[in-house]
Amino acid sequence: MTAAGAASPLAPAWLEVPGDLNRLVPSLWAHDAGRGPDGQLTVAGLPVGEIKSAYGSPVFVLSEDDFRARARAFKTAFDAAFADLCGGVDVYYAGKSFLCTAVAAWVREEGLRLDTASGGELAVAARAGVPGELIGLHGNNKSDAEIARALELGVGRIIVDSLDELERVAAIAAARGTDAPGAEAPRAKVMLRLTPGVHAHTHEFIATAHEDQKFGLSMAPGTASASFAGAGPDAAASMAEEAVAAAAGHDSIELLGVHCHIGSQIFEPEGFEAAAVRLLEFVAAMRSAYGVALPELDLGGGYGIAYVPGDAPRPAGEIAEALAGVVRATCDRLGIAAPRISIEPGRAIVGSTTFTLYEVGTIKDVVVDVPGAAAQDDGGTAVRRYISVDGGMSDNARPVLYDADYSVVLANRTSSAPAQLARVVGKHCESGDIVVRDAYLPADVRAGDLLAVPGTGAYCWALSSNYNYLARPGVLAVRDGAARWIVRGETEEDLLSRDMGA
Known part of the structure; x- marks a missing residue:
């Protein structure tokens, strides 16, 4: 029988007996x-x-104060790292992590934008007085009512998750404003969520960039529908490529760019960097194949925090510098201007x-x-x-x-x-x-x-x-x-x- 004070054989290997049980790590x-x-x-x-x-x-x-300081740290660090590339970064606080009207107000006061994932989260943002253009709407199964509400609020981006949803957003946007004679229907500002196939080293249920899951438009060749010809008769087009072509063909859609999110509670930068490279290559390919400019790129969130003493999350400045370096090098290699970058930290701010x-x-x-x-x-x-x-x-x-x-x-x-x-x-x-x-x-x-x-x-x-x-x-x-x-x-x-x- 193990005595109190000694290491227990029932403890996991990573758990050490603290030298001081009263210390706050x-x-x-x-x-x-x-x-x-x-x-x-x-x-x-x-x-x-x-x-x-x-x-x-x-x-x-x-x-x-800690919430505000962490929010400011992301905004300050990413603006500094990307200043010479795209003039700074749009930081969207991921409201799904924790949201109430007070938090939405703090986010706005600290210079961040707000990412929502449902009609309810949109309602919180509206009650908090967050301007529509500073709000994004996520979700793999948005209802028509949620899409309509987002358009009524004038949200700055609807992150479209499927070809079916793209068509519904286009139709709902086209139908708006038609009661006013001669009025031009407002356009829906859209980003396309892509799955770059980068697997984050995290729990399976919170890894969101591999192919076998519910989110996003596949970038894998051959995943486009049979009716889509692609860039040529020999091309094995992707679902993501088909979505770009479809969005560009809708008068009611303003295609802002592309988005990815590789998972949550991630400590190492390699996954974020690999995703950034894949999406930048996609941006260049879409300009070359279709003449479609994608001026914005959202690299998502998922930055980890410490839950136990052995966890070693990276500070915001280190993450920002690593990503900026990859974006700079990749854009130079591809001969393209850097798109406007955005990110979506949630847990890393509030956790x-x-x-x-x-x-x-x-x-x-x-x-x-x-x-x-x-x-x-x-x-x-x-x-x-x-x-x-x-x-x-x-x-x-x-x-x-x-x-x-x-x-x-x-x-x-x-x-x-x-x-x-x-x-x-x-x-x-x-x-x-x-x-x-x-x-x-x-x-x-x-x-x-x-x-x-x-x-x-x-x-x-x-x-x-x-x-x-x-x-x-x-x-x-x-x-x-x-x-x-x-x-x-x-x-x-x-x-x-x-x-x-x-």
Whole structure:
């Protein structure tokens, strides 16, 4: 049996026993998170004990200054890196990661644009007063109503995902404005989402540039429809090429350029660079074959953040310089001017700004068999401590969806107790309801303590649910020692308000 304080044979190979269980690993937290004199976790000077007393738990706690700083860092770094190529970069915050009206306003104030992926996200952008020309609309299955709404708002780009959708956008745009005698129907500003076949080294479900998935127009030769002749009788045309030709043939379409997104939570630059090369070659080929100019190129997002101490995300400036170098060299080789570049960071801006605050409930030690060779050295069994908290998979579905790993700290105090391997779990009626699969916590964690899980700003609130009729937590923005709701927590009355009765 492994003693508390020693490395557990049940721990994954990447997880080390921390030298100091009370230390906050900087890469995991907002820049203004710290420990107060009494050992409490603080954000922007506000202790978690005060947050718990005033707002309850679980609750998402977001540093507004950290969000703004990360947004500015992307805009500043990419503008500087691409200044001599295309005059700067249009940075679209990926609203799918986390969006509310306050965040949309911050994005605009920091000089970014906003990427949306549904009619609901468009509604948030409109309520926040984001100008239509600064909004993009994504989605692989946009409804006619969503397309019409985007056109009514005057969005700066509709990212078209299929040949069928291209025809629907063209038809809806052509039908607009025809009631006014002599009026010319407004044109839909369109980008085409292409799949460059670049596979990101990430979870299969969040890798979005390989061929066998639902997004985008294939760049693979021979994927065009049988009726499309392509550039010549011997050409094996791609679906992407067919889409360019079709878009250029519609008077109601203004074809801005092409777009790709290779996946999410990516640390290494090679995938982004390879995608940029493929799309720039495509841009050059379309000018040569059809005389079609594609003045804009969106290289998507997917930049990773640190969830556990071993993660090493690249800073915005390093990403920008690497991409600018590839774009510069490729454009020089092809003899073309650089298109206007845009990117779509979401997680990399909001992810580390936020932690989830939980209260500890039941604690249970379970003796389990040690797998593999480690059993020979440890008597065959070890203790896994299960620490239950007052949230779970309803406020963070990523561990069960993507096998995502998270970190956790004791938040309401420091401790000198030895390290104990723990699994932080939720209160749902599911064995897969795991918040943090493996972490070392002080052995004296007890009921009523507060735990904080960093890195929950992206895709946690956005994926939250009411499973087991749990109310979804609210989101607190903290700045200058004061907190305010930017999304209030739900109540039982909210849950029952849609129940229409017998």
